[in-house]
Amino acid sequence: MDLFSEQPPDYVPLADGACWLPGFALPVMDELWSCVAQHLRIYPPQQMQTPMGYLMSVTTSSMGDWGWVSSANGYGYSAVNPATQQAWPPIPPVILHLASAAALKAGYAGFVPDSCLMNIYQAGNKMGLHQDKDEKDTSQPIVSVSLGIPATFLFGGSKRSDKTQKIPLHHGDVVVWGGHSRRFYHGVAQVKPAIHPLTGQQRINLTLRKAR
DNA sequence: AAGTGGCA
DNA sequence: GCCA
Numbered sequence: 337m338d339l340f341s342e343q344p345p346d347y348v349p350l351a352d353g354a355c356w357l358p359g360f361a362l363p364v365m366d367e368l369w370s371c372v373a374q375h376l377r378i379y380p381p382q383q384m385q386t387p388m389g390y391l392m393s394v395t396t397s398s399m400g401d402w403g404w405v406s407s408a409n410g411y412g413y414s415a416v417n418p419a420t421q422q423a424w425p426p427i428p429p430v431i432l433h434l435a436s437a438a439a440l441k442a443g444y445a446g447f448v449p450d451s452c453l454m455n456i457y458q459a460g461n462k463m464g465l466h467q468d469k470d471e472k473d474t475s476q477p478i479v480s481v482s483l484g485i486p487a488t489f490l491f492g493g494s495k496r497s498d499k500t501q502k503i504p505l506h507h508g509d510v511v512v513w514g515g516h517s518r519r520f521y522h523g524v525a526q527v528k529p530a531i532h533p534l535t536g537q538q539r540i541n542l543t544l545r546k547a548r
Numbered sequence: 549a550a551g552t553g554g555c556a
Numbered sequence: 557g558c559c560a
Contacts, residue, residue, distance in 0.1 A: 390551040406550065455550090466550045496549090497559075523550080 347441070350491055350501060353477075353515025355442045361481050362508035364430055369483060369534050371428045372454065372542070375399060381456045382419055387411065393461040399452040400427045402547040404470070411470050413451060413547045427452045427544075434510075435479045435544040442512035444477045449544035457487060457539040459529035465496055465521045468545065476546035477514025483507055483542070484535030485527065492521035507532060 348356040361368065381395035384406040398404060402413035403424045416423055431452060439447035455463065468478055480489075482505040489503040489511060498521065503511065513520060527539055 384550080386549070386551055388549060388551060390549080392550060394550080396550095404550090411550075464550055464552090468550095 350503070350511075350513070350517070351493070351520070352517040353443070354491065354511070354513035354517035354520070356503055356505075357438055357441060357510040357512065358506070359508045360438055360441065360510040361434055364434055365483065365508050365534070367430050368434070368481070368542075371430060372483065372540055375425065375454070376456070379417060379425070380419075381454065392463075394455040394457050394463060396456070397454045398424050399431070399454070400424055400450050400547075402451040404451065404453045404543075404545075404547075413470060431481075431542065431544070434481065438479050438481075438510045438512055439477050439514075442477065442514070444512065444514050447477060447479065447544075447546070449479065449546055451543075451545045451547040453543040453545070455541045455543070457485075457524065457527045457541070459485075459527055459537060462526040463524040465490060465492060465500070465523040467519050467521055469519060471545055471547050473546055473548075474518050475514075477512050477518065479544040480511045481542040481544070482509045483540040484532040485530035485537065485539045487527045487539050487541075488525040490523045490525060492523075494519060494521070496521050507534070 490500040
């Protein structure tokens with residue numbers, strides 16, 4: 337075995353049903369970015385307010401039957417864009433297929449998301465530790481796809497005080513969590529300034545979920 | 549608490 | 557960074 341035949345891992349187990357799939361989405365990234373860029377021109381991302389009255393660091397847009405929303409009324413899913421009261425556009429097939437394939441690779445067959453949340457991170461933006469608990473069916477996993485500049489994903493446990501694993505996510509990486517890890521706390525560390533040839537000075541994360 | 553601020 |  338010579339040094340030059342070492343390949344990067346394509347499946348990295350995290351904990352209790354979660355895994356990191358480095359570069360899993362790379363074959364479709366140009367098509368993915370074209371869908372996302374077009375979407376963001378038509379559905380400009382908005383800065384949501386938390387129930388406690390703070391502004392979120394990231395800006396947000398959605399695709400699919402259900403978009404994730406936050407306001408003084410709480411967190412949840414809405415069939416319409418709160419800024420326009422119009423329905424969200426459908427999730428493009430390339431994104432649906434990618435999400436199902438990543439879930440299958442992670443051990444979750446038959447994943448069909450009905451919600452695609454887009455979080456846009458500029459340099460300095462972050463996401464505090466939180467649990468995804470607004471979905472009805474927690475037997476369905478979460479699939480997260482990274483585009484653009486890198487970020488450190490923080491993956492903890494079922495308690496907010498649990499130690500977090502630091503995952504360096506790059507363009508084309510996918511993370512899947514389900515099973516016991518479905519409710520684990522997770523977040524994103526402050527994003528450092530960088531340039532990506534496709535997305536420029538930003539990171540876009542797609543979070544695919546079965547909301548209802 | 550998808551948040552901030554205090555202390556190290 | 558960790559904790560509340």
